[in-house]
Amino acid sequence: MVDNTYLDKIGASVRHIFEVLDDGIYITDKDGKTLFVNSMYERLTGLTEGELRGKDVRYLKDSGIFDAVLNPEIVKTGKPATVVQQLKTGKRLVLRGFPVFDDDGDLVLVVTLARDITLIGQMRKQIAQQKEQISLFSRKLAHLTSQDSTDHNPDNMFFDSQVQQLVALIKRIAETDATMLLLGETGVGKDWFARLAHDSSPRRDEMFLKVDCGSISENLIESELFGYAPGAFTGATSKGKPGHFEMANRGTVFLDEIGELPLSMQAKLLRVLQDQEVVRVGASVAKKVDVRIIAATNRNLEEEVRKGNFRSDLFYRLRVAVVEIPPLRERTEMIPGLVEHFLSIYGEKYKKDIICARDAMQLLLKYRWPGNIRELENLVQSLVVTLEHSEITANDLPPSINSRHPMDCLPNVELDAKDDGKSLKEIMADLERRVIQQALDTYGSVNKASEVLKVNRTTIFRKMKQ
Numbered sequence: 001m002v003d004n005t006y007l008d009k010i011g012a013s014v015r016h017i018f019e020v021l022d023d024g025i026y027i028t029d030k031d032g033k034t035l036f037v038n039s040m041y042e043r044l045t046g047l048t049e050g051e052l053r054g055k056d057v058r059y060l061k062d063s064g065i066f067d068a069v070l071n072p073e074i075v076k077t078g079k080p081a082t083v084v085q086q087l088k089t090g091k092r093l094v095l096r097g098f099p100v101f102d103d104d105g106d107l108v109l110v111v112t113l114a115r116d117i118t119l120i121g122q123m124r125k126q127i128a129q130q131k132e133q134i135s136l137f138s139r140k141l142a143h144l145t146s147q148d149s150t151d152h153n154p155d156n157m158f159f160d161s162q163v164q165q166l167v168a169l170i171k172r173i174a175e176t177d178a179t180m181l182l183l184g185e186t187g188v189g190k191d192w193f194a195r196l197a198h199d200s201s202p203r204r205d206e207m208f209l210k211v212d213c214g215s216i217s218e219n220l221i222e223s224e225l226f227g228y229a230p231g232a233f234t235g236a237t238s239k240g241k242p243g244h245f246e247m248a249n250r251g252t253v254f255l256d257e258i259g260e261l262p263l264s265m266q267a268k269l270l271r272v273l274q275d276q277e278v279v280r281v282g283a284s285v286a287k288k289v290d291v292r293i294i295a296a297t298n299r300n301l302e303e304e305v306r307k308g309n310f311r312s313d314l315f316y317r318l319r320v321a322v323v324e325i326p327p328l329r330e331r332t333e334m335i336p337g338l339v340e341h342f343l344s345i346y347g348e349k350y351k352k353d354i355i356c357a358r359d360a361m362q363l364l365l366k367y368r369w370p371g372n373i374r375e376l377e378n379l380v381q382s383l384v385v386t387l388e389h390s391e392i393t394a395n396d397l398p399p400s401i402n403s404r405h406p407m408d409c410l411p412n413v414e415l416d417a418k419d420d421g422k423s424l425k426e427i428m429a430d431l432e433r434r435v436i437q438q439a440l441d442t443y444g445s446v447n448k449a450s451e452v453l454k455v456n457r458t459t460i461f462r463k464m465k466q
């Protein structure tokens with residue numbers, strides 16, 4: 001089978017040993033001439049001994065049959081060497097070559113063991129993909145468990161006719177896949193409405209991912225939203241990381257406080273909206289994503305566009321379906337119902353039966369509620385927890401709400417002074433009337449109001465008639 005004197009010396013029994021080995025064997029002389037390959041090598045490569053015998057490995061490399069050979073290096077160094085060889089068939093072999101010396105110490109043969117690592121490579125790839133999946137799922141799980149389940153339970157919500165109208169509007173928009181923009185002050189319920197929109201949409205079984213654009217630091221926001229490619233920066237994991245848009249693929253991304261998004265990120269977000277594509281930090285290729293975007297802000301975005309803080313093209317892209325949620329002070333009719341609602345929820349939770357007295361309710365109706373429903377809810381909860389008696393009275397309310405002096409409840413002068421065409425005198429007269437009215441409402445009599453405001457009763461009548 002082999003016509004070489006060295007191999008003749010090896011003898012037939014050794015050649016049989018080569019045939020039972022799991023590795024492919026490839027033997028060349030010191031000049032690179034192929035002397036022998038075993039059957040396993042033939043099976044691994046699809047090349048036969050007949051085709052290879054007598055051929056120089058350098059020639060086989062030059063003619064493209066091999067992409068790497070070990071022989072010349074081993075002959076040069078006299079040391080074992082290893083290389084990965086990619087065959088034309090797509091197979092990958094790891095080659096480990098060893099020099100063989102004669103009794104005089106001269107290198108006479110190079111024996112190379114070949115092992116198929118295609119499968120290992122494929123398995124590694126599968127393991128990496130599965131790891132990625134597991135990490136995605138664990139992040140989804142962490143996200144889901146971090147959501148306060150009681151927060152958005154419809155049973156915890158109070159529905160009056162206005163809330164119901166908003167719910168109906170949100171549900172109508174939710175059925176379409178349109179981008180939604182929720183406008184309203186802090187605590188009016190934007191978060192809840194965003195969740196409702198997702199739960200009422202065809203994407204309801206997929207992920208709903210809330211991103212608070214205002215609370216992520218500027219240097220992290222890009223990689224959080226868009227992910228990063230392997231080795232994109234020092235400290236980046238070798239596998240890279242998907243961003244929120246990839247994680248929520250097929251679901252909804254809720255961008256809360258979108259007005260806080262830095263300008264550079266606004267451009268990338270525009271690409272998501274326009275082309276449904278994200279480019280990870282450090283990557284050159286874009287990835288397709290299928291996400292519905294709901295954005296919310298308590299800022300006046302038009303104003304921000306005018307000031308150059310918000311891209312106008314993004315603004316127009318976002319305002320496909322705009323829902324404005326009014327502040328609590330503009331829907332005071334819902335305050336008594338909300339107070340009852342929260343008294344019942346927290347009364348049950350803390351095993352207390354508490355009601356709200358008329359004087360306290362009057363004050364709650366007049367208060368401006370800068371923190372809106374959240375502020376009202378927190379107040380009721382804290383009263384239920386702390387009160388020793390079973391009725392909330394004016395005295396139980398914090399000074400910001402229960403101001404004893406009407407001047408403490410001055411209406412918002414800045415806002416009122418915008419009334420076009422009014423002189424300062426007229427604005428001041430309005431203000432005076434409102435302060436007096438405040439005193440009359442709070443104390444319930446002209447006598448008491450005149451005492452507190454240190455004016456006589458006739459002044460009060462005169463000012464109110466003006």
Ligand SMILES: Nc1ncnc2c1ncn2[C@@H]1O[C@H](COP(=O)(O)OP(=O)(O)OP(=O)(O)O)[C@@H](O)[C@H]1O
Pocket residue numbers: 151152156157158159163184185186187188189190191192193256298373374377
């Ligand atoms: N109709 C309602 N009935 C009962 N609770 C409500 C209602 N609307 C809102 N809330 C409650 O008010 C609180 C604030 O709501 P939410 O977080 O949705 O407001 P937000 O507008 O998103 O505020 P921010 O802008 O600060 O994020 C929550 O605890 C929510 O459950």
